[in-house]
Amino acid sequence: MRFARDRWTTRRMALAVTVAGVVVAGGVTSAMAVDRGPEATKIGDLFLCISNSTHLTTQVWSFTVCPNGSSKYVLPQASGTTGATGAQGVPGAQGVPGAQGSTGAAGAAGTGAVGATGSQGPVGDAGATGLQGPTGDKGASGMLNAFYATAYYNAGDTNSGAIATVACDATGTGFTAIAGGVQVLGLDATANSRNTPVSSSFPGRMDWTTNAPKADRLDGWIVQFGGAAGQNPEKVKVWALCLPTTDIPVHQTFVQN
Numbered sequence: 023m024r025f026a027r028d029r030w031t032t033r034r035m036a037l038a039v040t041v042a043g044v045v046v047a048g049g050v051t052s053a054m055a056v057d058r059g060p061e062a063t064k065i066g067d068l069f070l071c072i073s074n075s076t077h078l079t080t081q082v083w084s085f086t087v088c089p090n091g092s093s094k095y096v097l098p099q100a101s102g103t104t105g106a107t108g109a110q111g112v113p114g115a116q117g118v119p120g121a122q123g124s125t126g127a128a129g130a131a132g133t134g135a136v137g138a139t140g141s142q143g144p145v146g147d148a149g150a151t152g153l154q155g156p157t158g159d160k161g162a163s164g165m166l167n168a169f170y171a172t173a174y175y176n177a178g179d180t181n182s183g184a185i186a187t188v189a190c191d192a193t194g195t196g197f198t199a200i201a202g203g204v205q206v207l208g209l210d211a212t213a214n215s216r217n218t219p220v221s222s223s224f225p226g227r228m229d230w231t232t233n234a235p236k237a238d239r240l241d242g243w244i245v246q247f248g249g250a251a252g253q254n255p256e257k258v259k260v261w262a263l264c265l266p267t268t269d270i271p272v273h274q275t276f277v278q279n
Contacts, residue, residue, distance in 0.1 A: 070095045165265070171199075171242070173260045176207075180258050182218055183249030187228050189242040190264035198270045199225040199262040202243030207257040218255040219248035225262075240270070 071080040071088035072095060080092070088094045173188035180186065186204060190197035202225065206218055223246075227239040235244060243262035247255055 168265050171262045171264050175258045178256050180256055181254045182247050185246045186258055186260045187242055187244045188260040188262045190262060195241050196268055197241040197264045197266055198268055199240060199243050199264050202262040204245040205259045206255040207259060218253050220245055221248045222246040
C-alpha cells in the first residue's frame with residue numbers, strides 16, 4: 023500500500039500543474055485519465071480540491087476532505103489498455119461422469135432386402151427305413167362277378183368231327199372266358215361210356231362264314247371233336263367260365279419254328 027500511495031503522490035504533483043493551467047484559463051477539466059496499469063490496485067477515486075479564491079489545485083482521494091474555501095471535483099479515470107493474454111492455465115481434473123441418460127425410444131423396424139438364392143446344397147444321406155405301415159384293406163376278389171356260360175347241343179346229331187362253341191353273352195362282347203370244356207351226354211344211359219376224343223379246346227368265337235376263329239375274340243369257348251374216332255358224341259354241352267372284363271392280355275411264351 024505504501025508503494026501505491028507514493029506512485030499516486032508523484033503523479034499528483036505532475037497533474038497539479040496541468041490542472042492549474044486549465045483552471046486559470048477559465049474552466050475545470052471533466053475528463054482526465056490516469057493509467058494505473060493492469061497490475062495496479064485501486065485504493066480510491068482521485069479528486070481535485072481547487073481554492074475558490076486562489077485557484078490553487080490539490081489532488082486528494084475520495085475519502086479526503088478539501089480545505090475550507092475549496093471545491094472538490096472528481097477526476098474521471100479512463101480505462102487502461104487491455105493487457106496481454108495470460109498463459110494457458112493447467113487443465114482441471116477430470117469431472118465425475120454424469121448420470122446414465124434414459125433409454126431412447128425404439129426405432130422403427132426395418133425390412134432388409136431379400137438375399138440372393140443360395141447354391142444347391144449337397145445330397146443328404148439316405149434316411150433310415152421307415153416303420154411298417156398298417157395292413158391295407160383286403161382287395162376285391164379277382165373272380166368278382168364271374169359266371170359259367172353253357173351251350174347245350176341236344177338235337178342228338180353232333181358227329182365226331184363237329185365244332186361246338188359257347189358265348190359268354192349272346193349279344194355283348196365285354197367278357198373274357200378264362201376256362202372251358204365240353205361234356206358228352208349221348209342219347210341213352212350208356213352216353214358216359216362214349217369215348218369221343220376232343221382235338222381242340224380254347225377261348226374264342228367262331229366265324230361260321232369261314233369256319234375259322236374270329237381274331238382277338240376271347241369272349242367264349244370253342245371245342246372240336248376228333249374226326250377219326252368213328253363214334254359220334256350225339257349230344258354235348260360246352261362250358262365256359264367267364265369274367266366281365268376285357269383287360270386280360272394274351273402272352274405267347276413259346277413258338278416252335
